[in-house]
Amino acid sequence: MSDYAIDVKHLKKHFGKTVAVDDVSIQMPKGKVWGFLGPNGSGKTTTIRMICGLLKPTDGEGTALDLDIIEQASEIKRRTGYMTQRFSFWTDMSIRENLEFVARLYQLPNRKALVDETIAQLGLSDRQQQLAGALSGGWKQRLALAAVTMHQPDLLLLDEPTAGVDPQARRDFWDEIHRLTNNGVTVLVSTHYMDEAERCDKIVYLANGKLITQGRVQEIIEKSGLITFRARGDAVRDLAPKFQQQDGVEHAAYFGAALHVSGTDADKLKQTIERIAPDAEFKQVETSLEDTFIALMRRAGQDLRVHQ
Numbered sequence: 001m002s003d004y005a006i007d008v009k010h011l012k013k014h015f016g017k018t019v020a021v022d023d024v025s026i027q028m029p030k031g032k033v034w035g036f037l038g039p040n041g042s043g044k045t046t047t048i049r050m051i052c053g054l055l056k057p058t059d060g061e062g063t064a065l066d067l068d069i070i071e072q073a074s075e076i077k078r079r080t081g082y083m084t085q086r087f088s089f090w091t092d093m094s095i096r097e098n099l100e101f102v103a104r105l106y107q108l109p110n111r112k113a114l115v116d117e118t119i120a121q122l123g124l125s126d127r128q129q130q131l132a133g134a135l136s137g138g139w140k141q142r143l144a145l146a147a148v149t150m151h152q153p154d155l156l157l158l159d160e161p162t163a164g165v166d167p168q169a170r171r172d173f174w175d176e177i178h179r180l181t182n183n184g185v186t187v188l189v190s191t192h193y194m195d196e197a198e199r200c201d202k203i204v205y206l207a208n209g210k211l212i213t214q215g216r217v218q219e220i221i222e223k224s225g226l227i228t229f230r231a232r233g234d235a236v237r238d239l240a241p242k243f244q245q246q247d248g249v250e251h252a253a254y255f256g257a258a259l260h261v262s263g264t265d266a267d268k269l270k271q272t273i274e275r276i277a278p279d280a281e282f283k284q285v286e287t288s289l290e291d292t293f294i295a296l297m298r299r300a301g302q303d304l305r306v307h308q
């Protein structure tokens with residue numbers, strides 16, 4: 001038994017002429033929560049599906065939960081919980097009926113007691129006969145998480161589980177994720193939210209199907225070598241487009257009312273700021289994870305892969 005929940009090497013997946021995933025290797029220790037980030041179409045879902053045995057790689061190899069992702073795919077599926085991007089319920093079935101259906105699918109023993117317990121843990125005992133379709137977005141996701149964990153998987157693969165969910169519900173969802181990892185479950189979760197990325201032990205960042213960087217939040221920011229200046233208010237309200245493509249500028253973007261300008265060469269950045277915005281009060285600030293990801297996305301360049 002290895003210490004890794006996921007140990008995959010040189011994974012590749014082609015769909016016709018599209019190279020969806022290109023030489024991705026991930027070694028993820030058991031019991032951790034890792035974030036999977038990258039722009040739309042960067043290959044996160046495809047990688048997740050190869051890891052949980054749903055999709056056969058074009059090339060590459062590896063294990064999930066010490067099981068071979070090609071030879072032992074069905075065993076992996078039994079021990080993994082996979083929450084798809086648009087996890088769909090039978091909206092015209094009740095909460096209880098949905099969970100009973102999933103329990104039957106996994107052929108779980110003591111189904112009634114298990115479903116009772118799951119509903120009680122969710123705090124939905126009073127509403128178990130309510131149609132799942134009537135739940136709010138946040139509750140739907142909690143129900144989805146309960147459904148994919150009922151068979152007590154050792155590995156959870158969650159594909160953008162909180163997309164479109166309000167901030168409080170996202171916090172509740174993350175509290176649940178941390179409760180699961182404290183109980184030894186390994187969680188790989190794809191997200192576009194920076195606050196969620198910051199709650200992960202480590203981040204893996206993909207772009208154009210390739211693994212661009214990985215590490216702890218602070219490591220990723222430091223490895224980028226970026227320096228960031230910030231100014232607020234009316235003086236910089238329309239300035240972001242003027243900074244694009246300028247000497248030393250890797251990205252210029254608004255964060256609320258503040259304009260962030262980042263690059264790796266402090267002198268060049270200062271000269272450009274002085275030239276473009278002599279009246280604005282820029283000061284150097286810590287580079288954020290979002291600054292880093294915007295810059296990484298630009299460095300990775302336009303997605304030139306052929307999409308069918």
Ligand SMILES: Nc1ncnc2c1ncn2[C@@H]1O[C@H](COP(=O)(O)OP(=O)(O)OP(=O)(O)O)[C@@H](O)[C@H]1O
Binds near residue numbers: 015041043
């Ligand atoms: N079944 C398929 N057939 C053809 N192309 C596919 C298929 N699945 C994915 N792709 C392509 O592979 C690339 C990677 O897609 P994937 O869904 O893995 O990205 P992603 O990072 O999960 O994106 P998002 O953040 O939008 O969910 C895209 O160009 C996509 O169009």
